Amino acid sequence: MHELPPLLWLQAFESAARTLSFTAAGQELGVTQAAISQRVRLLEDRIGQKLFVRHPRSLALTPAGQAWMPSIQEAFSRISEGTAEVFGITGEQPVTLRTTPIIQTAWLAPRIIALRRRHPGIALRLVSAIWPDDFGPAGADIEIRYGRGDWGGVEKYSLGEERLVPVCEPKLAARLTTPADLAGQTLLHAIGFGVGWAGWCQAAGVPDLESRCHALACDNQITTLTLARGGGGVALTHRRLLGMEPGLVPPFDVDVTSDEQFWLVRPKRRRVSDDAARVWQWLVDSR
Incomplete structure (x- = not known):
């Protein structure tokens, strides 16, 4: 069995792979861009594979990095889910809702305003996504995705024909x-x-x-x-x-x-907090 790399290195890789930016990964993890770059380089040395192609003004995943990224994201997701299952979810944890900017501004905003009036104690965190790759297991309790609904590992609810x-x-x-x-x-x-x-x-x-x-x-x-x-x-x-x-x-x-629709989506395995369940039901009822 191979010795696992340090968790900090894996965190740096996951964040940089998701954002395709050492700077953004550093801001997310509360360290400098140089620290992220160093951790990724140490990780590459440990596994003997390049994970990123470093361009002068951008970053791209190598084939090895692309192949490894889902496993790392799944691992962090399981750690998060297991922690919640064993130690519970505190009421202070916000419900993270991720969707595209157009749905946030034109469809979701009035529903969120009404939800806040009905349930003022629910803490919400809205996150924007544009491309399909912006969606995934990293941190969202609920997502509103656009597509054919052919995603694995999630519970989904159609918002209707488009x-x-x-x-x-x-x-x-x-x-x-x-x-x-x-x-x-x-x-x-x-x-x-x-x-x-x-x-x-x-x-x-x-x-x-x-x-x-x-x-x-x-x-x-x-x-x-x-x-x-x-x-x-x-x-x-x-x-x-x-x-x-x-x-x-x-x-x-x-x-x-369109053969694509907007869908409410949430992970199947993740334990659902009471607040996240209320937000989900509110959006289902107000579709």
């Missing part, structure tokens, strides 16, 4: 009568959606429309909606969010069903 509809600022909307009128406009694409403009154009009966439009791609939906609000093009949003994004209106009532 339909995507175009939105833009009112002056532009007034000039658009039919989907064909979008020709020559800028279509704002949010990368990562299973159904995007190509699917909407098919549903709208204008399958060749994209070739007659300009395109601008963004890595998150917040940016596409901000650009659309400023007259920078037409974005797709979820029908459930209509009316929650000021300054945006649908130019026509044509939408497309």
